[in-house]
Amino acid sequence: MRLSVILVFVLLIVSLTFQSVNARPSWLKKRLKSLEKAVRRVRDRARENLPLVSDYVGVAAQAGLIKGG
Secondary structure: OHHHHHHHHHHHHHHHHHHHHHHOHHHHHHHHHHHHHHHHHHHHHHHHHHHHHHHHHHHHHHOOOOOOO
């Protein structure tokens, strides 16, 4: 009984979300654009710091803290 009530509630929220997204596509576009910028920043920082992280992985592997390296 509880599971069916929760399922109906979740479906109601999802349907309201999709209805609001269809009514305001500019809102979704703005959100996706900001998300894309955030992902781009994370990707760029990861590329910059990859050599540093790989050095730490090598040191940790030599110390026996992790496998590999």
